[in-house]
Amino acid sequence: MMTSVTRVGFWAGLAAGLLVVIAMYFGWFTGHVPAVALALWERQMRLIPLQVFSFLIVRLKFAAKPAAFWGMLAALVVLLGLIGALLARWIGRRPGRLLVASWVVVTGLLTALAFGPASRYLAERLAAEGRASSGSTVPLALAAYGVLFAVVYTALIVMQSRRTATGTPASGGVTRREVLSRTVTILIASAAGISAAQWVLTAVHRATAAVQSAFARVRGLPPEITVNEQFYVVSKNPPGFDPVVEVARWALDIGGLVGTPVRLSLGELRAMPAVEQLQTLECISNEVGGDLISNAKWKGVPLRDVLMRAGGPAATAVKVAFRCADGYSESIPLTDAMHPSTLLVYEMNGEPLPAKHGFPVRLLVPGLFGMKNPKWITKIEVVNYDFRGYWEASGWSEEAVAKTMSEFITAPRSAAVGDIGLGGVAYGGDRGIKAVEYSSDGGATWVVAEVKPPLGPFTWVLWAALWTPTAPGEYTLKVRAKDGLGVVQTAREVPTLPDGASGYHAVRIRVTK
Secondary structure (H helix, E strand, C coil): CCCHHHHHHHHHHHHHHHHHHHHHHCCCCCCCCCHHHHHHHHHHHHHCCHHHHHHHHHHHHHHHHHHHHHHHHHHHHHHHHHHHHHHHHHHCCCHHHHHHHHHHHHHHHHHHHHHHHHHHHHHHHHHHCCCCCCCCHHHHHHHHHHHHHHHHHHHHHHHHHHHHHHCCCCCCCCCHHHHHHHHHHHHHHHHHHHHHHHHHHHHHHHHHHHHCCHHHCCCCCCCCCCCHHHCCCCCCCCCCCCCCCCCCCCCEEEEECECCCEEECHHHHHCCCCEEEEEEEECCCCCCCCCCEEEEEEEEEEHHHHHHHCCCECCCCCEEEEEECCCCEEEEEHHHHCCCCCEEEEEECCEECCHHHCCCCEEECCCECHHHCCCCEEEEEEECCCCCCCCHHHCCCCCCECCCEEEEEECCCEEECCCEEEEEEEECHHHCEEEEEEECCCCCCCEECEECCCCCCECCEEEEEEECCCCCEEEEEEEEEEECCCCECCCCCECCCCCCCECCEEEEEEEEC
16 A cells, blocks of 8 residues: 555656656657657557557557557656655655656656657658757757656655645645645646647647648549559569469469468358458559559458468468469568458459459558569468569569658649649558658758548558749759658669669649749
8 A cells, every 4th residue: 555655756746747748749848849759659669569559450440549649648647656656655755855866767767768769750850841950959858858857746745745744724724635636636637728728729720721721722633542443553474464263263272381271262262251451552663753553442351360271370380472373473471471461352442353453362461562462362381481482583672561652643844833732642551651741942841741641551641732932943842751650751762673662752843923
């Protein structure tokens, strides 16, 4: 059971911790950039098991990340409350020692958790806004958060100690417990009021912006879901030589290092519990600004369910290999194969999988380039060695992880001075997209564009902006994106081979009077 001084320390630490978290959220001491809060988020994302986060995404969908973020901040407040309780128990009610000890402990904790990623994020954010960053900003901010905690925490304990020294108040007064309780309540209510006010202002701003959204004025953007006829098509086969599979003769063999090899017909596969998944596919040979990228709604069976129907992979398994009706072969690591979002799909946008997209069954692996999503699959084999697929043997990437990309799809070649509509798509594999920015001065400064919410955790996003040039002339505009972890897409220009192209997409616009 908590003693009186421990209880006081906990509530004082809780109140002080809440103020510290609010300061982080609003970016106090870091130029209104929530660098420390986002750094803590990055740490959390690295600690959360992928299966757990995938479960949250499936259950909560778009609410998963906000819930995880606010849960993280709430946990930090509780942790600071526990630190307050421990300090009060060990040190007692000696203000000087409490002040120094609480500052050292909290500053040290925040530094250990956030210093590195906060420094990187702040530098990237300031560079995107055309501002210089100082290497001392984050250390000073962390020290300031420690000071804020120490001062508020110690002050609350001193206040309670003075109330205790005066004894019980006269009739009609309040007890020392009530004084402390009211003090904490006022602090929490004030902090909550500030947060609520900020939330209301943000909501009003977003509602106003939605009425005047750039999406309402920018024309030429693609649909968020690509119709089957317009979905990009790439295969190893010459035109007209893709296989035509007869369902009556087709079967899917699952073998290799599994408990019991099985053979499934399309009907048996369709009878298994199915899931629908929105996902973007991009070809590894897609150039910067290219059109070998599309988005669709797919339906199929988790690959892990099919493997478990065959008794599951053996303990020595390393990869899962696929062989296809056209002689194509591919493999993915066992961890990817067992992930619940890796599917064997047989429907595309509510229709049977079209022949050119792999009828009757193809693989779908979020976050990997199209080469890792083979079509016309006939055999699945679990192996204990590094199986090299068709394109890997030709020198293409073995991992084939989709890079963060962004591009212009609508931008005029010439326009008069005034608002000029810009727009396009951005894609970050299974990391998602956090923001899209464009530059009209060669990358010296960047402007944030509007981004539509993604249709799912594995899809592209549409972006739009209204650019107002200051004078006639020739302009080169560039676009870049930040993935869901806040990492800016690389500006380094490389060709498609072997890992996929990278670099900023640029367009030239001639502005007239």
